[in-house]
Amino acid sequence: MEFTLGQIAAILQGKVEGDESQKVSRLDKIQDGSQGGISFLANEKYTPFIYDTEATAVIVSHHFIPTKTLKTNLIRVDDAYTGFTKLLEAYAMLMKNSAVGVEEPSFIDPSSQIGEQAFRGAFSYIGKNCRIGESVKLYSHVHIGDRVQVGDNTIIHAGAKICADSIIGSNCEIHPGAVIGSDGFGFAPQGDGSYKAIPQIGNVVLEDNVSVGANSTIDCATMGSTIIKRGAKIDNLVQIAHNVVIGENTVIASQTGISGSTVIGKNCVIAGKAGIVGHIKIADNTTIGANTGVSKSISKPGTTLFGYIGMDMKNFLKSYSIFKNLEGIVDRIKELEKKQ
CATH class of the missing domain: 2.160.10.10 (Hexapeptide repeat proteins)
Known part of the structure; x- marks a missing residue:
């Protein structure tokens, strides 16, 4: 199935920065993105990948500010992780509901x-x-x-x-x-x-x-x-x-x-x-x-x-802290017993 970025933005109640007529048909990791795929950026440690990704679009939060030129389109939403989850749910629902009828036998x-x-x-x-x-x-x-x-x-x-x-x-x-x-x-x-x-x-x-x-x-x-x-x-x-x-x-x-x-x-x-x-x-x-x-x-x-x-x-946890030091505790008890 193919969807335009405009259609996806409407599902997520977001806004496209770029060409909303471009189409995607696949969900990608941002580091592995390629043409026709859509990904998301929610964790800051993955930020470097957004400047090199070949994904057609990346879902980002409104507060994301790029520091370099981007090759990809953006779909801005309130929260990127929640937005991508909503997209996954919509995709899964479409796939699950697509089968109708009877296969034989x-x-x-x-x-x-x-x-x-x-x-x-x-x-x-x-x-x-x-x-x-x-x-x-x-x-x-x-x-x-x-x-x-x-x-x-x-x-x-x-x-x-x-x-x-x-x-x-x-x-x-x-x-x-x-x-x-x-x-x-x-x-x-x-x-x-x-x-x-x-x-x-x-x-x-x-x-x-x-x-x-x-x-x-x-x-x-x-x-x-x-x-x-x-x-x-x-x-x-x-x-x-x-x-x-x-x-x-x-x-x-x-x-x-x-x-x-x-x-x-x-x-x-x-x-x-x-x-x-x-x-x-x-x-x-x-x-x-x-x-x-x-x-x-x-x-x-x-x-x-x-x-x-x-x-x-x-x-x-208190008992375990004693148990893991049990050998040393036993040695100390033996030393004390020797001194008595």
Whole structure:
């Protein structure tokens, strides 16, 4: 797709300095810019590149004053970083919404309904009694199980699996290989040491504006629902077990595991490789550091945990300052003992 600089300036509510009729079709780094590309300058350390870049245009803030002759056109906005982010969002939206129609072969059961302006990629499958909203994009090899509901403008990328009875809200994005609604890990120990599977008859509910990363799994509830609330963002390779509740606008980084029936509050930040045991509650606005293990409920909003097992961050850092000097402390104790 090609856009004139004038069109881009209109999107960003900015002003062109140069030839607004010139066209761009690509987003470039400023140091690698070439004709037909557009870049941005937000960090001062990249300023030298603006005088040599071959990019057709560079987005800059209003306060930028060049000290040398420029070869590129400028688009001035209030904040260059925010402006470029807005351009990225507009570009991504155009790309995501460009696919419409049906690629063959694909399958939809006659009992299911799908809205207008939707897209079904090759080898996608929609089971019985499903309700798929308007402008939904189902890319190749997406599997939609029976009785699934998907809201308007949701995008489900290649190879994702939405198991039976799942409810997906509007404006969600589910990335390649994610599995929504797989069986929860429920097994009852038997007298002979074996385990008997407990039927998992609940479902998963994703509210609006939820993002689920590639190859993440969200298990269905044993009974009731596993719930991911509005605006939550889940990274790649995250495991969320049965009957978990994730609060609004909580973000969870890669390789985190959350055990069954745990309730996590809103606006929490959970860093990579965190491990959270089951049947506990995490208060709103909690931050859990990378590799942190959480073994008990967190009742105070705004708590920051760090270390394994998770403890108050300030206490952990104090303890760690002692631990890293432990060898010297032990030597001093031995010397004192010798003098006694």
